[in-house]
Amino acid sequence: MTRSATLGYPRIGPRRELKKALETYWSDGDTQALQETAAAMRAAAWATQKSHGIDYIPSNDFSLYDQVLDMCCLLGAIPERFGRVDGDVDLATYFAMARGAQDGKRDVAAMEMTKWFDTNYHYIVPELSPQTSFRIASRKPFDEFAEAKSLGYATRPVLLGPVSFLMLGKATQDGFAPSELLPALLPVYLEVLKGLAAQGAECVQLDEPCLTLELSDRERAIYRETFERIAREVPELSIHLTAYFDELPVDNRDMAFALPVAAIHLDAVRGAETIESAIDAFPSDKTLSLGLIDGRNIWRADLEAAHKLAQHALARMGDDRLILSTSCSLLHVPYSLELESGLDDELKSWLAFAQEKLGEIEALTRAMNEGRAAVADVFEASAKAQRTRFASERTHNPKVRERMAAITPDMAHRKSAFAMRRRTQLAHFALPKLPTTTIGSFPQTKEVRQARAKFRKGEMTGEAYEEFLKAETERGIRVQEKLGLDVLVHGEFERTDMVEYFGEMLDGFAFTKFGWVQSYGSRCVKPPIIFGDVSRPHPMTVEWSAYAQSLTEKPVKGMLTGPVTILQWSFVRNDQPRSETCRQIALAIRDEVNDLEAAGIGMIQIDEPALREGLPLRRSRWNEYLDWASECFRLSASGVKDETQIHTHMCYSEFNDIIEAIASLDADVISIETSRSRMELLDAFVNYEYPNEIGPGVYDIHSPRVPKTEEMADLLRLATSRLPAEHIWVNPDCGLKTRGWPETEAALGTMVEAARSLRAELGVAAE
Structure with missing residues (x-):
């Protein structure tokens, strides 16, 4: 048998x-x-x-x-x-x-x-x-x-x-x-x-x-x-x-x-x-x-x-x-x-x-x-x-197919090289050395989850839910201002999962109610299902980003998930090459980036934590994948002016063997997870002589512990011993969605203090 x-x-x-x-x-x-x-x-x-x-x-x-x-x-x-x-x-x-x-x-x-x-x-x-x-x-x-x-x-x-x-x-x-x-x-x-x-x-x-x-x-x-x-x-x-x-x-x-x-x-x-x-x-x-x-x-x-x-x-x-x-x-x-x-x-x-x-x-x-x-x-x-x-x-959209056919090579490149963009951005933002920021999300508290559940069940009106989210957003802005962060985020209180949120507003996606899959430990994700051609019928993040920016004089980053990560963290149609689906997503994200810039958002972060995850297991197939993956990121990011600063984020990956592809993304700033490895992951960027700016994570957000100031400062010293201080940003390893407010405020306060301490040390050394 x-x-x-x-x-x-x-x-x-x-x-x-x-x-x-x-x-x-x-x-x-x-x-x-x-x-x-x-x-x-x-x-x-x-x-x-x-x-x-x-x-x-x-x-x-x-x-x-x-x-x-x-x-x-x-x-x-x-x-x-x-x-x-x-x-x-x-x-x-x-x-x-x-x-x-x-x-x-x-x-x-x-x-x-x-x-x-x-x-x-x-x-x-x-x-x-x-x-x-x-x-x-x-x-x-x-x-x-x-x-x-x-x-x-x-x-x-x-x-x-x-x-x-x-x-x-x-x-x-x-x-x-x-x-x-x-x-x-x-x-x-x-x-x-x-x-x-x-x-x-x-x-x-x-x-x-x-x-x-x-x-x-x-x-x-x-x-x-x-x-x-x-x-x-x-x-x-x-x-x-x-x-x-x-x-x-x-x-x-x-x-x-x-x-x-x-x-x-x-x-x-x-x-x-x-x-x-x-x-x-x-x-x-x-x-x-x-x-x-x-x-x-x-x-x-x-x-x-x-x-x-x-x-x-x-x-x-x-x-x-x-x-x-x-x-x-x-x-x-x-x-x-x-x-x-x-x-x-x-x-x-x-x-x-x-x-x-x-x-x-x-x-x-x-x-x-x-x-x-x-x-x-x-x-x-x-x-x-x-x-x-x-x-x-339902699986084929002629307008999407026409737009795909109209993609030209220059659409995947910024107008100026990074060195020229950097001079423009330094003058435009006037940030201190070792600027501090976070990766994006803030705690999804019990109150946030309950409000979302009530809204979805019809127990809270749309107007009441929007006012609740505005209050949470303002709270997040005020906390960041009080702590002294240099570049702020709006906190993403309106979002569930970093892929699901975008998929719900893109055509060609479907969603489950109980389609949970384990990511690690108790962390579960509910991957969208990409069943058809992808397009963006209307803006997805502009309203919330613009609202947050209206609350403060400090720059607030617009927060997007990149095309490769949306692809990798979805269940993807198998009736066409994955690269084609990724380009469709990239065009949708490109539209969002351009609308954010038009709304006055000067920094836009396009997260790609799944870039390395998509690598074929055979090295002989890597180049083909990395070519279209990096092209899709650039296609999503390259329609903006020089003074608009494009960030990206990657976490829990080895970078040595894909550092050329990371550099080819041409993001102005990349933030990465480095705290668990005590900055070892920076070696890839050092050996490659990575030219752009980088934010090595100084504490692990997946742990409930709050590191001491000296612990973070020590990690920053390791970073500045490897890379020029003027190219380094200070941030956590990843988003803070899974953490509570008390530990978040304590850890970010410690992080800001560590950055100030290093600025003082560098100032003394310079004299």
Whole structure:
């Protein structure tokens, strides 16, 4: 029989139940309520997958914060600053590693966080050094396997594989390679695998997503050494090796196919171009797990095409060596369409969320085992969805197509070079050295959320809601003036998510009510659905930006989300190249930028935190992506006068290997996240001799702790030791939406004081 599998399931809850339990725990320490909610989420996920006939149901795919952080705890890889942990890692230490901590017991900064490959999910980066030691310091995979077993579910435990764990980590000492830790790490992995086997696990899913990267000969040798040892020392356990997010490069594929494992998973969605040749080359002694259902996007599968590929695999493998699966974990899509009463029937018929994707796996597996006639109705619904979506007038706008055809190369370039613009802007704004500002958003307080909810339910009139937002905006302006910030923001109280807000006012977008996806920890986003051609029917931010500017003599930045980030953080149509959709968004943002300038807004920030996230996993494909991505940013930003200062913001990314593309954006000022790395990320800009101005973040907004003045001043000293002080701005790492007002005011006040302190030091040094 052909079998079915999922590689992971959403864990935040259909109505964000885990998010609410986490945030309650962080405020009142109610451990029992948190654990009860977590157990309910796990039980519901197992039951849902079982009800769709899934043969290989995962366990240990659940996490209270992040699966890589879970592995750090499981393996005892706890940085020294979090204190000695003799037994199992407790919740206080776990969340201190994720979020930092500032209480009577400790004052520690969080571990670094960055994007999980080319997704909008963030993982906690392991900190690895020659002093790192390993031991089992968590019972999580064992407990969750036993928990599932007690409920009647025989699960396949999921672990991030040892090689990817090391490759995704950060060396905290120069000249040290994390792979040097493999001899110390492998015995602990073996102990974990043996423990799972002793509990009754028949197979374990070892995720090795780094297999899709371009590996060196040495790295491939490490893979061989690792899996040969696992096979020797845990022969009783079937290892299912899992790679996803792309095809396997040929050298990696040949190596992986020769490894002594029971099954290998291939992503047939992201690796569609080479999947048939991979199937043809697949070894005869292993089981093929074929990822046919897209775990990254929400369009209904073309079951006819998927079935054809599955039959091709069946002819090669035989039905006892074939598993049909999702392409990757379903962590990256919402729970279910059942809750979406607001979507119209036609659009809804084009979509499949996690639960519907289980139905697609079920239908494909039944078609293979019972014949296509057994699920003919499901196949017909799939075919109808393909026909209607691609032929619908809703997906094509002739006016947008005409405007796209009229784009000229000069539209993507400013009138003058940066050096000339900078002289104009220095004279125009007359800011002090090390000017202070924030990234954009201010706290979305309980009162703000309640007012928005009342307005949407019709319990508050439009006029009353507008007056409330005006009062919040003025409050934000007055707080900034009182603290002494040099460049202000309006606070974005009228906005929900930085992409959703814009998508709601652009044609070609649709929105869900419960389409939540985890970004990190308790942070969830509700990605828009780009189903058609994109255009801007009317201004989106001008009124609020102009109102805020009318309240103060200081400059107020207009705040926009850039075209690449809107693209990356949406579920994007798959019937045309992503670059074309991005250019359509860029034209819409260009219109908004020009209208902001006409309304008297002299500084406009176009955030692009997702620029690096969009990089293809293969370096050989980078240039093509970076060319159109940077062009789209410039297209959105380049229609303004020299004195209009264009800012951009990027966070939680490595910049060394894309610094040329960042420079090609030609933003007058870029702000970046640097506090968790203690300004290490600036090295890319230093080595490149980045010519434009830069705002390195001086404190981490994802942590509730408020750094001391000297801590921020020390980071600024590190920045000014690397770059000219006259090119440096002072700002937090990111927006302040998730923080409370007391800590926000305290941290910004400290930041302003640190900037003043450094100005004084620089003044003394200059004399």
